[in-house]
Each structure stands twice: as structure tokens, then as C-alpha cells.
Amino acid sequence: MDFIGNLALGFSVAVSPTNIFYCFVGVLLGTLVGVLPGIGPIATMAMLLPATYALEPISALIMLAGIYYGAQYGGSTSAILLKLPGESSAVITTLDGYQMAQKGQAELALSLAAIGSFIAGTFGTLVLSAFAPLLATVAVKFGAAEYFCLMVLGLVAAIVLSSGPLLKALSMIILGLLFGIIGTDINSGLERYTFGIPEVSSGISFAVVALGLFGVSEILANLETGEKRAVVSKTIEGLWPTRAQMRQALPPILRGSVLGSLLGVLPGGGVTMASFGSYSIEKKIAKDPSRFGKGALEGVAGPESANNSAAQTSFIPLLTLGVPSNGVMAMMMSAMMLHNIRPGPQVITSTPELFWGLVASMWLGNLILVVLNLPLIGIWVKLLQVPYRLLYLVILLFCCIGIYSIQNAATDIYFGILFAILGYVFVKLRCELVPFLLGFILGPMLEDNLRRAMLLSGGDATVFVTRPISASLLAVVALLLIVALLPKIRRKREEVFQDQEA
Amino acid sequence: MRRLATSPDFLAGLAFVLFGIGFFAGSLNYEYGSVQEMGPGYFPRVLSASLLVLGLLQVIGAMREAGHGGSMASRLYVRPLIFVLGGMAVFAATLETFGIVVAAMLLVLVAGVVAPDRRWPEVALAAVLLAAFSALVFVKGLGVYMPIWPEMP
Amino acid sequence: MKNHSHQSVVRSAIRAAALLPFGLALAAASPALAQDWKPTRPVNLIVPSNPGGGHDNNARILASTMEKYAGQPINIVNQAAGGGVVAYNQMMKAKPDGYTVGQISVSVVSDQFRISGVTYNKDSYTYLGQISSDQNLLVVKADGPFGKMNVKEFVAYAKDNPGKVPFGVSGNWTNHDYTRFQIEDASGAKFLRVPQKGGSEIVLSILSGDVQAGALYPSEVKSQVDAGALKILAHNGDRALEGWPDVPTFTSQGLAVDLSIWRALVLPKETPANIVAGWRKILEETMKDPAVKQAYATAGIGYAYRNAEDMEKLVEAADNAYRTISAKAGVKVSN
Numbered sequence: 001m002d003f004i005g006n007l008a009l010g011f012s013v014a015v016s017p018t019n020i021f022y023c024f025v026g027v028l029l030g031t032l033v034g035v036l037p038g039i040g041p042i043a044t045m046a047m048l049l050p051a052t053y054a055l056e057p058i059s060a061l062i063m064l065a066g067i068y069y070g071a072q073y074g075g076s077t078s079a080i081l082l083k084l085p086g087e088s089s090a091v092i093t094t095l096d097g098y099q100m101a102q103k104g105q106a107e108l109a110l111s112l113a114a115i116g117s118f119i120a121g122t123f124g125t126l127v128l129s130a131f132a133p134l135l136a137t138v139a140v141k142f143g144a145a146e147y148f149c150l151m152v153l154g155l156v157a158a159i160v161l162s163s164g165p166l167l168k169a170l171s172m173i174i175l176g177l178l179f180g181i182i183g184t185d186i187n188s189g190l191e192r193y194t195f196g197i198p199e200v201s202s203g204i205s206f207a208v209v210a211l212g213l214f215g216v217s218e219i220l221a222n223l224e225t226g227e228k229r230a231v232v233s234k235t236i237e238g239l240w241p242t243r244a245q246m247r248q249a250l251p252p253i254l255r256g257s258v259l260g261s262l263l264g265v266l267p268g269g270g271v272t273m274a275s276f277g278s279y280s281i282e283k284k285i286a287k288d289p290s291r292f293g294k295g296a297l298e299g300v301a302g303p304e305s306a307n308n309s310a311a312q313t314s315f316i317p318l319l320t321l322g323v324p325s326n327g328v329m330a331m332m333m334s335a336m337m338l339h340n341i342r343p344g345p346q347v348i349t350s351t352p353e354l355f356w357g358l359v360a361s362m363w364l365g366n367l368i369l370v371v372l373n374l375p376l377i378g379i380w381v382k383l384l385q386v387p388y389r390l391l392y393l394v395i396l397l398f399c400c401i402g403i404y405s406i407q408n409a410a411t412d413i414y415f416g417i418l419f420a421i422l423g424y425v426f427v428k429l430r431c432e433l434v435p436f437l438l439g440f441i442l443g444p445m446l447e448d449n450l451r452r453a454m455l456l457s458g459g460d461a462t463v464f465v466t467r468p469i470s471a472s473l474l475a476v477v478a479l480l481l482i483v484a485l486l487p488k489i490r491r492k493r494e495e496v497f498q499d500q501e502a
Numbered sequence: 503m504r505r506l507a508t509s510p511d512f513l514a515g516l517a518f519v520l521f522g523i524g525f526f527a528g529s530l531n532y533e534y535g536s537v538q539e540m541g542p543g544y545f546p547r548v549l550s551a552s553l554l555v556l557g558l559l560q561v562i563g564a565m566r567e568a569g570h571g572g573s574m575a576s577r578l579y580v581r582p583l584i585f586v587l588g589g590m591a592v593f594a595a596t597l598e599t600f601g602i603v604v605a606a607m608l609l610v611l612v613a614g615v616v617a618p619d620r621r622w623p624e625v626a627l628a629a630v631l632l633a634a635f636s637a638l639v640f641v642k643g644l645g646v647y648m649p650i651w652p653e654m655p
Numbered sequence: 656m657k658n659h660s661h662q663s664v665v666r667s668a669i670r671a672a673a674l675l676p677f678g679l680a681l682a683a684a685s686p687a688l689a690q691d692w693k694p695t696r697p698v699n700l701i702v703p704s705n706p707g708g709g710h711d712n713n714a715r716i717l718a719s720t721m722e723k724y725a726g727q728p729i730n731i732v733n734q735a736a737g738g739g740v741v742a743y744n745q746m747m748k749a750k751p752d753g754y755t756v757g758q759i760s761v762s763v764v765s766d767q768f769r770i771s772g773v774t775y776n777k778d779s780y781t782y783l784g785q786i787s788s789d790q791n792l793l794v795v796k797a798d799g800p801f802g803k804m805n806v807k808e809f810v811a812y813a814k815d816n817p818g819k820v821p822f823g824v825s826g827n828w829t830n831h832d833y834t835r836f837q838i839e840d841a842s843g844a845k846f847l848r849v850p851q852k853g854g855s856e857i858v859l860s861i862l863s864g865d866v867q868a869g870a871l872y873p874s875e876v877k878s879q880v881d882a883g884a885l886k887i888l889a890h891n892g893d894r895a896l897e898g899w900p901d902v903p904t905f906t907s908q909g910l911a912v913d914l915s916i917w918r919a920l921v922l923p924k925e926t927p928a929n930i931v932a933g934w935r936k937i938l939e940e941t942m943k944d945p946a947v948k949q950a951y952a953t954a955g956i957g958y959a960y961r962n963a964e965d966m967e968k969l970v971e972a973a974d975n976a977y978r979t980i981s982a983k984a985g986v987k988v989s990n
Binding site for chain 3: 025029042043045046047048049050051052053054063139140141142143144184185186187188189196198199201202267268317321322323324325327328329330331332333334337338340341342343344345346407408409448452455456
């Protein structure tokens, strides 16, 4: 009863014309900046924050939140069409989304992402309104040992989702972990592998690595042939998924929604882990896993849903604990405080109309996103009809501006160049880049939590199996490893046998 | 032997070995610590050593397989590499002193050398339009922090 | 550093739309007296941190009111690279024309003791004045083993059980870590020092039971303390804590834990005197505006204002204090 009443209260706040207007503005702006590589939601929110002083607090928060999930969506658009992952959660979408676009299914990929995001967003809103306080207690149960096991689980997922030889995937993960170490060590204050360059002393930004590794190196690959090459060969399929395609996409969307809303609660990497996790699950349970990486629609629908529901529930630590779990949430927290609201356990009771209004506006924002984006898809795809001889110049310039804008540092562009070379060469050597990137994202957290767990346990490694949550996570790791490795080893053996017979 | 030198598995393994050695050598500057109190060198040393071993396994594997077939790495195309990345470098070098308009035009002109089916008038027009677009949309519109015009002395 | 200050068009448009219903324009600045220098185009305020978080909040709150007195928009430029080193260098080398203002914290004097290659110190800037002060709080879990103790009992326990009480600090030789060292130094206690990425991580670690205590800012714990989940045992300020007047200072409990933590605004060293005077006046007017005090209270930022002259004394004192304690703690300049 409470739940219905609360949501009703929320909607009565959110559907005022003013709030719908600001929700629309936020979502639209978010989508547009999300499409631009490197220009993330945080910078946009920061820029608009002063403009919200004159607004009602709830309108301001609705608009800023809209920028966040709008940008998530816009990020998937450029990941699908141009292989430009602007956010870590969009990396996985480049795998099958870009392949779908190459096959002429760009519109389908984008509409599946939109539909999946909407369903997941609806689910996330329901979870947020029904279980927010409960899920917050889960977030507080995660200590260093639990996080370490979660990160290990993420890395195992990277092995599952890779399709090449096991040793190569493992090597790429480790290389990614090593690159993730670059920067100042939190524990000792020592700078590692920075060569005294101040711009990298806080580590290399994700966007620098991703845009170089994926975006620019893809341009290099496309320019090889020296002939006109349409990025999107003519669209052969329309916007709307067929009934059969929808039937195929719906289960991944639902699984992604559930997984995402659970992982999103965890501060630190939850949203990214959700999209990676969803992809691994879909690939693992697919009848024919070999379709993945070649334009499987489950590989778009699942992760896109997962990251959207995770984006919704990532508000939980902020709203219920007053702890911002990432840069975007820190920005939301600033916005609230500038409007005289202190996020935390008291928000629900002291300003219920604000809490529930924001929750309801997220569902509304997702609805607006779908309504806004389905027509926009046509325009995005049209933009790709620009001849590649001009398009690559646009992409390259935007990548450079985006990389620069992250910390206003030209040095980062040189690093972008290095990662472009790395990406280009590794693709030639048939090494997959996604495991590298996942290692890069998780590396710092993996090390940090391992060291803290060992410090706190006095060097006793059994801490990972004596704590129930971390023990169950490790059990999942073991299970996954068995499931993942058996077929690979078997295949390897078969190959060896075939070779010997030949 | 030629075949080995173009085997992607062999070269990838070699790359991993080299990266492993590089990171391992770097990690020797950092304190190793103990299991309880891991120093800044612990994690990188364990990882780079594992990478080294994995790389070696792949090199050996590739050498074994080189005898009977195995695939070849496709070739590197140097021209796009030089001009696309060169364009980025020029952009990075000129942006803060000469502003986005000049830097964007230079990037387009340099990277435009390797445009497929290149037409210079078109590239020049793109340079002008993109420079204007960047200044208006990114700097004026989105407030990205960069100069528009060359710095006046 | 360049002078590329422009007001973002999108931001202006949204602001205009926001103000439309009220039918009023942005409060016009009071007409400037002839002798007072004021900016005539937008100003950049460099902040050595990412968007979100204490430093950035402080800048945004301040800028929102300061725009009224400066008569021009103030753009926040977040420059977090190098943990502030890059930003501090930029402030030092910016064109001294009054269009680039920097926000510094006490790390401007402590960095030289721990980061190699740092060239800035207390003499590198022209000070406009203090904008805030912060306290380090000793925080424990309210329903944990130390929730019922006072600060003396707590440090006594930590002294009897050396290395057994995990203590969360953000980073290595940050002011939180200095506070941890001062507590140990003053009481003979020995904690298990657990460096973490930032305040919110430490709060979660205390709640999850991973660490038992931590050094944190008021803004980082306010909601959890008000909700009764965390408890403050003591703070290192020199007067009563805003909102929690009953929390004792360390010094009142016989523990010499008193490093001052503050933020201030600066201009490049060579800025002409009339511009410096103009900005000092703008800052003074801003800091005396009740709106700033009100917004600080909500955000949990400690309100404190010192004019330029007093600020210079504060910087001088901080330089000495950090020099002494860094030597005592054996802080090494790392590369």
C-alpha cells in the first residue's frame, strides 16, 4: 500500500508541466552530449548546475538526473554506430552493436537498445521504490573481501565473453590490469609507471584508453583499404524488431534488468559490471555462442538493459546512505546540497515528495527517452550516410576534443595516440581488446581491495572463504570457470588432434 | 622461420613477454612488502611475472605450430597510421597556443592526406566547417575549456 | 595559462528559461565605484578537484553568490590532474589579469613535503582571503565496540591494542593522515592505518565494519551522524562544531591534534595591485552575504573568512606546522 501511495505521490510531483519540461531538457541534452565521445554527463551536469539555482530543487534534480541516463543512452548510440564507447558501461555494446550496424541492422540495434533500456528502466524504478532501503543494507555488507571477490568474478566474466584462445584473453586481462596500475598508489602515495608526467599521476582516464583503443584504431583499420567504405552498409532492416526478434530479445532484456538492478547498488564499478555480466550470461546460455561478437542481438539487448537498470539503482547509496558511489552521484549530491537538501537516510522521511518525485521522474525520463529516440534513430543513421572520407575526420576531431576535455590536458591526446597504436596492432595480432579494457577498469579496485582485505585480516587469505558473501561469490567464480574452461580445453584438444591427423 | 615471424600468436606472445619484462623491471623500483602488508610493488610484480610466463607459453606454442601451417598476421598500413595519428599530435601541440580553430583545421588537413578518394577542396571545406562547428558547439555551447583563437602576445 | 573565458550558451539558455516564469533578470550588480576594479567578462575559477565533493561544492556555492558581486559569470574549471599539482601550477602561471582565480587548500603548503618536483609553496600566490575551514573528525560506528566510548577511552584502547584498530584515512599523507599521525603522536596509540580512496569509501567501510574508525570531514558524515549510524568522538578545530556543539575538540581532551585545514582564493603573484584590491573587495562582500553562510551550513562546509592579511599569517603558520610534523612523521618526498 505504501509502495503504491508513494509512487502516486511521486508521479503527482513529476508530471507537473514544469517538471516534465525540465525532464525533457535533461534527457535531450544528455542524449546529445552522450553521443559526443569523451564529453561525459559529469561535465554537462557541472556546467548546468549554476543554471539550476533559480529552479525548484525537484526540477533541478529531475533535469540533472535526466542528463545522466540520457547520456548513458546517447553513449550507446555512438558505441553502436561508430564503435566509440564514451562510458565504460558502453564498451560491451561495441561488440555486437557495431557488428549489427556493419551488417545493416543499425536501426534495429538502436531500437532494441531503446526498448531494452525502457523495460529495464521501468524495472529499475520499481526496484528503487520498493526495495531502496533494503538494498542499501546489502551495499553496506560489502567489505574489501567481498569487493575483491566481485572483481575476480568480473575478470572471469571477461574470460567467458572472449571468443579467442584462453591464454591470449588471460594475457590481455593481465596487461589491462597492469595499465590500470599506472598512477599514484593510494596506499603508499608512490607514483607508479608515470615517468614523472603529472597528468597521469591520477591514472589514465578510461575515456582516453577507450577512444584510442576502439575509436581511433577503428579509423585506422577502415582507412586501410583506401577505397570508399560506407561504415553502415545500407540499412537492410527497419527500425522495429519483428515479433521473432522481440521474442529473442525479451529474455535477455529481463535478465539484464534484474542483474543490473542488483549490481547497480554496489558503489564502485557496479554499472560496468552489470553490462559485462549480462553479456557473459547471454553468451553462456545461448544455444550458439559463436554468434556473439558477430552481431547477436542478445549481445545488445541484454547489456543495454543491464546498464540502464543499474544506472537507476546506483542512486540508492546516495539517496538512502548519503554516500555518492561515483562521479555522477557526487555531482547529484552537490546539486542537492546547493538546493539545501542533504541526501541521506532522512531524505525519504523529511522530504518524501522530493525522493518519490525523483524516482517517478526517472521512469518518466525513460519514457521520454524512448519517445525522443525512436525518431532520432533515423537521423543518427542518416548522419552515417556521410561519405567515410569526411566522416572519419569528424570522428577523429571529436575524439580529440573529447579526450582533451576530460582534464583539460593536451598530454592526454598523446596518450590517446599511444592507445590507438596499441589497439591497431593488437587487432592485427588477433588479440581481443575488451578483456584488456575490463582489466584496465577493474585493476585499481582489484588491487586496492585485495591489499585492504589482506591488511585487515593480518595476511590470512582464508578471509575470502569464511565470509559468507565473498565465499558465495567465489563459488560462482569456480562454477563459471568450470563452465567456461571445459569447452575451450576440449576444443583446443580437438584442434590439436586435427592438426596431428592432418 | 618467415612464417613464424608473421604468426599473430607468436608476435602476440612476444609482445606479452616484452610488456611483462617492462612492467616487471619497473616494479623492481617499488617495495614488494609482505602478504599482509603488500607494498606498491607486490601486485605489479606478480602480474607482470604471470604475463611473462603466459607470453612465453604462447611463443612456444606458436613455434610448435609454425611447422604445420598457422595463420598469418595481416599487414600494418603505415600511411594512415602516420597521418591520422600525426594529425592528432599536431592538434595536441597547437591547441593551447593557437586555439581550437587553427588546431582543428590542421588536424583535418593532416589527417585528410589519407582520405580515401581524397579531394582537396572538399577536405579544405571540411576543415573550415569543422573548425567553426567545434568552436561554436563545444567551446561556446558546451563550455569545453579551450581557447578559440590564437593567444595574442 | 590562457584566458579563454566564455559563458556557455546552453547554460545561459537554461538559466534564462529558469528565470522566465519569475519575470526577472539575473540580479544586476550594484554600480561599481570608479576606483574599484571589476571584471568585464566571464572569469575562470580553477578548482583542484573533480566535479562533486568538498572542494568543488565549496567553489560552486561561493561562485553562485560571488557572481552577484563580480557582476560577471564565474566558470568553475575543474583541474584534478595530479591530485592538484597541475591546478596549482596553472594558478601560479596564469596570466595576471584578474580573469583566472584559483581555489587552494592547505595542501598548497604540504605538497612540497611529499611530492617531488613541486615548485609552489606559500610564497607562490597573491592571497585574496580565506573562504572556509574544515575539521577532521574522529568517527566511529555508533553501534560498534567504540560507540559508547569517549575519545580518551578510545585512544587508551588503541594504545593497549597496538595495530589492532583499523583506522581509515583517505590517501597517503593527506590532512586526514596527518590527523591520524597526530592522534598517535599525542596519545601513544598505534592504529592499523588503512588508506582509502576518499571519504565516501571510508564511511562505507566503517558502516560495513571493515574499519573501526576514520578521519573524515563533517560534510562526509553529516547525514549518517544525524541518522545515528556514526558517532563523532572528537574534532581538530579550535571552536565548537557547527551542528554538534557537544563534540569535544582533541585539545580540550588533552590531545594535541590541531592541524588547521582551510581553503582560500588566490591570484597569480604578479597581478597588478588595483585588480588584487578589486577582487579582495568582491570576496569580502561575498563572504559577508548571509546566503553563503546558509549554503555552507547545508553543505556541511565550515564557514570561516579571513582577509588577505590574516590569511597570509595563517598560511605562514600552516607552513611551519606541516614542516614540523612532516619531519617528525618522517614523511618522504616520493616521485
